[in-house]
Amino acid sequence: MKENLNELFFGNExxxxxxQFKAELLNIEQKNSKYFENRVSKISFDKNDRLHNHYLIITNSDGVTFGFTKDNDLDINVQTDCNNLFNEIFNSQKRPNRSNMN
Known part of the structure; x- marks a missing residue:
């Protein structure tokens, strides 16, 4: 049985x-596949450049942090898509049901 270490350390949610975030990052990469195919990879064993070569996900007791590497040179639209995705998944606040506020 394969254990999910993130689940063990940080809980189910x-x-x-x-x-979900990692799966959606792959979707962003696929959506921009032509862009990445036309870039030389920073990693010698990758045929083409990959999105995962440009970001870091840090998990600790304070939560999850997402950012780009210091030498990141990705198109601003790709970066914006990634940042928006992170905020959508990790920083979205549940809005209270207005009918319950009265």
């Missing part, structure tokens, strides 16, 4: 969000 955080592990689910991390899995």
């Amino acid at each position: 955080a592990a689910h969000k991390l899995d």
